[in-house]
Amino acid sequence: MPGEFTSEPDADEAIAEARKLFAKPCLFEKSVVRIDDLPDDGVVEVAFAGRSNVGKSSLLNALIGRRDMARTSNTPGRTQALNLFNIADGALRLVDMPGYGYAKAPKTLVDGWNRLIQDYLRGRVELRRLCLLIDARRGVGAGDRAVMDGLDSAAVSYQVVLTKSDKLKSAELERVRAETEEALKKRAAARPEVLVTSSQKSRGIVELRAALVGLARPAP
Numbered sequence: 526m527p528g529e530f531t532s533e534p535d536a537d538e539a540i541a542e543a544r545k546l547f548a549k550p551c552l553f554e555k556s557v558v559r560i561d562d563l564p565d566d567g568v569v570e571v572a573f574a575g576r577s578n579v580g581k582s583s584l585l586n587a588l589i590g591r592r593d594m595a596r597t598s599n600t601p602g603r604t605q606a607l608n609l610f611n612i613a614d615g616a617l618r619l620v621d622m623p624g625y626g627y628a629k630a631p632k633t634l635v636d637g638w639n640r641l642i643q644d645y646l647r648g649r650v651e652l653r654r655l656c657l658l659i660d661a662r663r664g665v666g667a668g669d670r671a672v673m674d675g676l677d678s679a680a681v682s683y684q685v686v687l688t689k690s691d692k693l694k695s696a697e698l699e700r701v702r703a704e705t706e707e708a709l710k711k712r713a714a715a716r717p718e719v720l721v722t723s724s725q726k727s728r729g730i731v732e733l734r735a736a737l738v739g740l741a742r743p744a745p
């Protein structure tokens with residue numbers, strides 16, 4: 526099959542490009558609590574969402590190879606604003622979002638999550654991909670499904686990423702991954718592949734970078 530020969534070099538190329546991009550300087554830009562305070566510079570954005578404590582800030586730190594650029598915490602619900610990080614002087618912006626579902630699973634995006642996030646997800650033209658993080662031990666929950674419903678209807682392209690894979694044995698992990706991929710088949714805006722990561726063990730980070738590099742402004 527010709528496809529078998531074309532896919533491999535592409536994957537290698539993406540990994541090499543991604544390594545270069547994520548090795549470039551990354552700056553914390555600002556914390557935003559009002560939609561009007563978002564930058565108006567046209568830089569492409571990738572946001573990180575998921576339940577409180579799922580590991581969003583940790584994954585963002587792992588991606589940019591910094592220990593504590595995005596603040597992590599044992600206290601769920603720590604990240605309250607949209608925190609913006611700028612890679613390579615505007616090649617890409619990473620957005621760390623507040624977690625959802627700490628008190629109870631939201632029935633809809635409207636009542637479960639705050640207005641800022643809703644406006645951001647529905648209206649932000651610069652948002653090209655949302656990484657939806659799911660704890661590998663929990664799998665897809667009611668809150669995650671409510672968020673996916675919102676993303677599908679707003680046509681926000683999203684990538685599901687399993688986190689904390691170091692907490693599961695490989696057979697169990699494979700079962701959760703396969704189940705999650707199956708659940709995404711009916712979802713219009715979901716990327717079909719589920720990525721498996723551990724920020725603690727640095728697993729799946731290269732693959733996640735490679736999945737995002739194509740969205741960034743090409744290097745000059």
Ligand SMILES: Nc1nc2c(ncn2[C@@H]2O[C@H](COP(=O)(O)OP(=O)(O)OP(=O)(O)O)[C@@H](O)[C@H]2O)c(=O)[nH]1
Pocket residue numbers: 575576577578579580581582583584596597598599600601602603604622623624625688689690691692722723724725726
């Ligand atoms: N074992 C393990 N623990 C992790 C991993 N990633 C994050 N954690 C832990 O999970 C907890 C929450 O991590 P955060 O990155 O702060 O999670 P968050 O999703 O940003 O949390 P909020 O901003 O409060 O919603 C911390 O105690 C982390 O050390 C991982 O890959 N493996």
Ligand SMILES: [Mg+2]
Pocket residue numbers: 581582583596597598603604621622
């Ligand atoms: Mg956080």
